[in-house]
Amino acid sequence: MEHSLRAQLEKAIRAIPNYPKEGIIFRDITTLLGDASAFRRSVDELVHPYSGSSIDFVAGIEARGFILGGAMAHQLSCGFVPIRKKGKLPYDSISIEYDLEYGKDELEIHKDAIKPGSRVLLVDDLIATGGTAEASILLLRELEADIIGSCFVIDLPELGGRKKIREMGVAVRTLVEFDGH
């Protein structure tokens, strides 16, 4: 079962070489999202370990984490909290700067999005260096969330993100791995 989902995802995710720049293989999940079976099975598999436990919120990282996270929150009967790029949230927010390959970016969360002690599951489509997930975890920790785990459809293990997040004390769950960047 596990193996066949992996094989299905390897086929359902489109690889676009040299996008957005030379040397990067962009892992495009729009083809997965458009495939009813692959989308449903991915969401089922991501929530599977948590279906018996009480989760208060799924926190999704803009933008592809919103699509997966909304479906996961529905399945887990919990709330959804968006972690957004700078300047998009309408109410009082806290923000964190993080490093990109070239330059910096900022992520934000509403300061009242979750109450201290809430059980939160973090989700994004892909983990590469782990910088985006790390920044998100620091935001959630500032709000005193109890981070139950983090999950991603795709892992790029060569970039070390999974290890980085594990070293922060947060469990990482991924469904398929690809070599390279």
Ligand code: AMP
């Ligand atoms: P990182 O912070 O290095 O772990 O990068 C993860 C974020 O960048 C996620 O939000 C991904 O959607 C995006 N990302 C990084 N590398 C890729 C890639 N090769 N294909 C698609 N998205 C990527």
